[in-house]
Amino acid sequence: MPKSETFNRNEVLQNAALIFHKKGYNGTSMQDLVDATSLNRSSIYNSFGSKLTMFLKVLSYYQTNLDHNFSKELVKSYNAKESIETIFNLHVEEIINDDDRKGCMIVNCKSEMANQEPSIKSFTEKNQDKMIASLEDIVSKGQMEKIFNQDQTAYQYALYLFSSIQGLRMTGILNKNEEDLQHLVSTILKVLY
Amino acid sequence: MPKSETFNRNEVLQNAALIFHKKGYNGTSMQDLVDATSLNRSSIYNSFGSKLTMFLKVLSYYQTNLDHNFSKELVKSYNAKESIETIFNLHVEEIINDDDRKGCMIVNCKSEMANQEPSIKSFTEKNQDKMIASLEDIVSKGQMEKIFNQDQTAYQYALYLFSSIQGLRMTGILNKNEEDLQHLVSTILKVLY
DNA sequence: TTAAATTTGAAACGTTCATTTCATTTAAAA
DNA sequence: TTTTAAATGAAATGAACGTTTCAAATTTAA
Structure with missing residues (x-):
């Protein structure tokens, strides 16, 4: 009909x-x-x-796509160290391929409207919770395998990594020098080992 | 007249x-x-x-004010370690006092318009250069005093710290738990020691 | 083939946008 | 006191905003 x-x-x-x-x-x-x-x-x-x-x-569509791309790469990694490195390398790749220097859409909309629009606040909160939970999961595994140290709890490291990713995305808006970004990532991850 | x-x-x-x-x-x-x-x-x-x-x-007014507030605190610090810690503690303080969860105005406008409006791109670039230069200065001193390690160059650490500050500000929009934030800062700074 | 329901297109809705206009008011120098 | 130019207030500008309306076109199941 x-x-x-x-x-x-x-x-x-x-x-x-x-x-x-x-x-x-x-x-x-x-x-x-x-x-x-x-x-x-x-x-x-x-x-x-x-x-x-x-x-x-x-x-939602953007996030689902992002999740899908990350999962696709993450299954290839053999341990927690590789998983974390894969995540950061994918972000660096996204930055370098972002010809318009738009940054991450989710970071941007959090900055633009999380304090104004409840539905966006809620979306970004859920996004944050999910990201931190999956990072915590990986860190936990890495700590059990003794690849990562136990100086901080898995949650604390996860929050640190989440924060670092956002910083990386913000930095990448103006700086797309690949060497700089790779040094940055290795500095970020050093604390885990 | x-x-x-x-x-x-x-x-x-x-x-x-x-x-x-x-x-x-x-x-x-x-x-x-x-x-x-x-x-x-x-x-x-x-x-x-x-x-x-x-x-x-x-x-410009916002940045001048910010610079002024930071300088006022920074003169009190006795060495590079204290200087860096002061900078991060002031950011944590700003986050906690930010009742509207607005984040950092400069981070926000970079996210909103650096890719659209040349004058804003230029402003945020200058801001980034200045911040990295002054961080590099502090890190250099700390490395000469052997308070900070030399695993990375002062510039690389400065970029890392700059990136971490932006991540901290973005994280602080949704998470104002002081304990979380202080753990985050100490995790960020650990790599320097 | 008919009937039903939704997509589509074009125009219009009232509101708000950034900016301009211009007559009036104001205060400092001559 | 007079002159002068900027500050001010109120109204108007036309364009763009998000959204609605509604008749026409379309397609599917009966």
């Missing part, structure tokens, strides 16, 4: 993510989204609600 | 800084600035040019 969606939802989210990532939430207009997605205004509102709810869907 | 400014320029910049800091550049409207400064629209345009030039003046 009803006509069904003709556009590819993921493709639309992908294109919306590009423009949101580049310009930020407040810097992106509905017209930008119309242009970026090649969708009609009404279709956007019909299918995604409002600008804010669309942004939240874009964020 | 002419009437002179009746408002206190620094007071206006201070009030403008509060609202820009809270809402970000794109999130702050001219009406917000009129309300926050109690100045007339025309007076703002007469005295500060445009929204963007006003923002740049606010940023």
